[in-house]
Structure formats: C-alpha cells, structure tokens
Amino acid sequence: MKALAALTPSGKARVPVAWALYDFANTIYSYAIVSYAMGLWVVDRLGPSDGQFWFGIANALSVGLNAAVSPVLGAISDRGGRRLPYLAFFSAQTIIATALIGLIASGQGSGFAFLGLALFTLANFSYQAALIYYDATLPIVSKPDTRGRVSGLGVAIGYVGTLTIGILILVLDSGSGALTFFMAAGLFGAFAVPIFIVVKERASSDYRFRVSDALASWSQLRTTIDHAREVPGLARFLVARFFYTDPVNTVIVVMAVFATQAIGMTPGQANMVLILLVVVAIAASFGWGFLVERRGPKRTLMIVLGTWCVGLVIGGAVLSLPTFLVAGALLGAGLGGVWTSDRVYMLRLSPPDRVGEFFGLYGLAGKFSAVTGPVLYGVIVSTLLDAGWGKAAYQVGIFSFLILMFVGIWILRSVPDPGPEPGDVVALPEHLIPSQDMPGPSRH
Numbered sequence: 001m002k003a004l005a006a007l008t009p010s011g012k013a014r015v016p017v018a019w020a021l022y023d024f025a026n027t028i029y030s031y032a033i034v035s036y037a038m039g040l041w042v043v044d045r046l047g048p049s050d051g052q053f054w055f056g057i058a059n060a061l062s063v064g065l066n067a068a069v070s071p072v073l074g075a076i077s078d079r080g081g082r083r084l085p086y087l088a089f090f091s092a093q094t095i096i097a098t099a100l101i102g103l104i105a106s107g108q109g110s111g112f113a114f115l116g117l118a119l120f121t122l123a124n125f126s127y128q129a130a131l132i133y134y135d136a137t138l139p140i141v142s143k144p145d146t147r148g149r150v151s152g153l154g155v156a157i158g159y160v161g162t163l164t165i166g167i168l169i170l171v172l173d174s175g176s177g178a179l180t181f182f183m184a185a186g187l188f189g190a191f192a193v194p195i196f197i198v199v200k201e202r203a204s205s206d207y208r209f210r211v212s213d214a215l216a217s218w219s220q221l222r223t224t225i226d227h228a229r230e231v232p233g234l235a236r237f238l239v240a241r242f243f244y245t246d247p248v249n250t251v252i253v254v255m256a257v258f259a260t261q262a263i264g265m266t267p268g269q270a271n272m273v274l275i276l277l278v279v280v281a282i283a284a285s286f287g288w289g290f291l292v293e294r295r296g297p298k299r300t301l302m303i304v305l306g307t308w309c310v311g312l313v314i315g316g317a318v319l320s321l322p323t324f325l326v327a328g329a330l331l332g333a334g335l336g337g338v339w340t341s342d343r344v345y346m347l348r349l350s351p352p353d354r355v356g357e358f359f360g361l362y363g364l365a366g367k368f369s370a371v372t373g374p375v376l377y378g379v380i381v382s383t384l385l386d387a388g389w390g391k392a393a394y395q396v397g398i399f400s401f402l403i404l405m406f407v408g409i410w411i412l413r414s415v416p417d418p419g420p421e422p423g424d425v426v427a428l429p430e431h432l433i434p435s436q437d438m439p440g441p442s443r444h
Contacts, residue, residue: 012198020157023155023157025161025188027162028164032183033123035252036274039051041176048261055257062125063371086130088196094126096185102185137195138150161187163275170271175271176267227358233416237415240409240415241366242365244338244404244405245365245370248369249369249374252335253373254397261391280328281335284333297342298345300337301337301341304337307333310330377397377400
C-alpha cells in the first residue's frame with residue numbers, strides 16, 4: 001500500500017486504486033457490448049446481411065460523431081478545469097443506454113433492433129466521450145514522474161475487467177441476451193462509483209464554455225495538420241496508420257459475429273475465443289515492448305503488421321475452427337504489438353515541443369479508421385450475402401482487410417526511422433494520451 005500511496009500527490013493509496021477501477025468498469029462495457037453482445041443481438045434480429053451492415057453503421061456513427069466533437073470536448077477539459085462532472089454525465093449516459101437495450105433485448109422484429117441500435121449509438125458515443133475526461137484526470141491522481149506507472153495500473157486492471165465479464169458471460173451462458181446488457185451496465189456503474197467518491201479536484205477557473213471556443217478548437221486542427229506536414233515523414237506515418245489500423249479496429253468489432261456466422265461457433269464458443277485473444281494480447285505485449293527497445297519501433301511495427309497479414313491470410317483462406325484459432329492467436333499476439341510499437345514510433349517522429357499537438361492527429365487517424373472499417377466490411381459482406389455468396393462473403397471481407405494492411409505497410413516503408421535522442425524523455429498531455437480499441441482496455 002505504501003508503494004501505491006507514493007504514486008499520488010495525496011499520499012493515499014486509495015486514490016490511484018479508485019482511479020484505476022474506472023478502467024476496470026469501462027472495459028467491461030467495451031468487451032461485453034462492442035466486441036461481443038451487440039453485434040450478435042442485431043444479427044439475430046435482422047439477419048446476417050442487414051444485421052452486420054446496420055451494426056457497422058451504428059458503430060461508425062458513434063465513433064465518427066465523437067471524432068467530430070472531440071476538439072470541443074478536449075477544450076472543455078483543458079479550459080474548464082473540472083473533469084469529474086463531465087465524466088459522470090457521459091458515464092451515466094452510457095450505463096442508462098446500455099440498460100435500456102437490456103430492457104428491449106427480448107423483443108423481436110426490426111423495430112426493436114433499430115431502437116437498440118439507436119441506444120447503442122448513444123451509449124458508444126458517450127463511452128468515447130467519457131474517456132477524454134477520464135484520461136484528463138491522470139494529473140490529479142499521479143505525480144509527474146509516476147504518471148506512467150499509474151496509467152499502466154489502469155491498463156492492467158482494465159484487462160482484469162475484460163476477463164471478468166468474459167468469464168461471467170461464459171459461466172452464466174448469457175450470450176447476447178438481456179442479462180449480458182444488464183451485467184455490463186450494472187458492473188460499469190458499480191466500479192465507476194469509487195472515482196467520484198475518492199478522487200477530489202478543484203476547478204482551476206470559473207470558465208464557461210462558449211461556441212466561439214468550439215470554432216477555435218476546430219480551427220486549431222487545421223493548423224496542426226499544416227504543422228505535421230512540416231515534419232519529415234509524419235504525415236505519411238499518419239496516413240499509413242489510418243490504413244493499418246482500419247483492419248485492426250474492424251476485426252475487434254466483427255470478431256464475434258464472424259465466429260458465429262462464418263465459422264459456425266456458438267456465442268459461448270465465440271466468447272471463449274475472444275477471451276483467448278485478450279490473454280494472448282496481454283502476454284505478447286511484453287515481448288513486443290522488449291523488441292521495440294532492441295530493434296526500434298519501426299522494425300517492430302513492420303514485423304507486427306506482417307504477423308497480421310499472415311493471420312488474415314490463414315483466417316480468410318479456410319473457414320474452419322482450427323484455422324480460425326490459429327489466425328485468432330496470431331491476430332491476438334499482434335494486437336498489443338500495434339499499439340506498443342506505433343505509439344513509440346509516433347513519439348520519435350514528433351518534435352518534443354509538439355508531441356501533444358500531433359498526438360491529437362494520431363488519435364483522430366485511429367478514430368476515422370474505426371469509422372470506415374466497419375462500414376466497408378458491413379457493405380461488402382451484406383452485399384455478397386444478398387448475392388448468394390454464402391460464407392465466401394466473409395472470406396472476401398477478410399481479404400479486404402489484407403488489401404488495406406498492404407497499403408499501410410507500403411506507405412510506412414518510406415517513413416524515416418529516427419533514433420531516440422539521448423536523454424529525451426517526453427511526457428504527453430494527459431487528455432491526449434492515446435489508448436486504442438481492443439477487446440480489453442478499449443479506446444479509439
């Protein structure tokens with residue numbers, strides 16, 4: 001407990017613990033709803049073709065809206081000083097919308113399905129918005145030299161949240177039924193409460209947000225893009241990132257539906273595979289981190305993306321349980337590697353005095369790939385299913401990921417590989433610390 005107490009300015013161990021428990025809470029929602037239950041539920045109500053198409057649209061709409069307003073939400077966080085009230089508002093909105101889906105989960109027909117999709121769009125938008133304010137509370141609960149450890153504590157506890165809800169779904173055999181939605185909402189609410197009770201903050205000003213501030217935030221985005229073009233290789237890296245994270249973000253969203261519809265697994269078996277993917281990602285992340293330090297982030301990232309290409313080829317070539325498990329293991333191993341290596345690569349490319357500014361673009365590239373990927377996949381699969389392609393539609397969808405991955409790798413090859421500057425230590429502005437979406441600690 002003394003070690004935890006030493007991490008925070010308050011000297012109280014319960015402060016970083018309460019903060020990290022919010023990561024436990026929100027990853028329960030991310031895994032149970034985004035990566036698992038919602039897609040299965042919609043497909044069950046609308047059928048494989050329409051279900052996957054409209055789920056992709058709802059997911060893309062929620063993330064796209066969040067990307068559009070994130071400069072404004074970030075401005076509120078920076079200028080207003082207080083984050084917890086906004087965090088509470090968006091968290092409550094996520095919880096309520098998720099619980100409402102549970103209330104209508106037993107309903108049949110397209111009307112219930114589209115109502116559920118509307119609620120999911122609201123829930124997922126609010127979930128993404130809440131993360132902006134959650135990340136911005138890191139300075140309150142940590143010291144400048146302990147932020148990495150406190151942030152890592154949250155990530156680790158977040159993985160525990162993922163495994164917890166995955167095991168509960170498995171043991172209770174709740175599948176995509178109402179119980180899963182109620183569990184996600186209830187556990188999110190229960191484990192989110194400590195941060196609002198234990199963590200204390202003071203407003204740095206009496207600032208009130210104005211429309212003119214929103215316009216200024218969006219104007220700054222254009223200036224940031226112009227600045228990025230002045231840095232050798234940075235713009236190309238961000239374009240490459242859009243392409244190679246597109247398959248990564250989409251696989252996370254569609255994996256459960258793919259496992260049930262293309263491979264023929266039961267929802268319970270699909271849940272077991274997703275849990276396995278998380279465990280493999282956790283274990284592999286340590287190895288990728290070691291490789292980043294030994295070989296550098298660009299070489300490591302190229303190896304990781306190569307691993308993804310192999311996994312996509314295996315997963316798309318033969319639709320069978322053995323090949324799916326092998327592909328899932330490779331993709332799971334590469335999942336943590338993408339975020340482990342490309343974040344460090346971004347740091348090396350960015351001038352130290354503009355790291356926070358450019359990480360805003362880094363995050364937007366991930367958000368927009370999370371918008372386009374599910375829509376593209378949904379259109380391809382639903383169109384081919386309607387044309388009578390059967391399971392081959394899913395194979396084409398998987399191979400479309402492979403094309404995007406190749407484009408990303410091809411662009412990445414021409415990006416320079418600067419080495420680390422001696423003694424260079426970079427601290428990110430907390431509300432811009434990137435966290436990517438995965439069936440675990442899951443953020444775009």
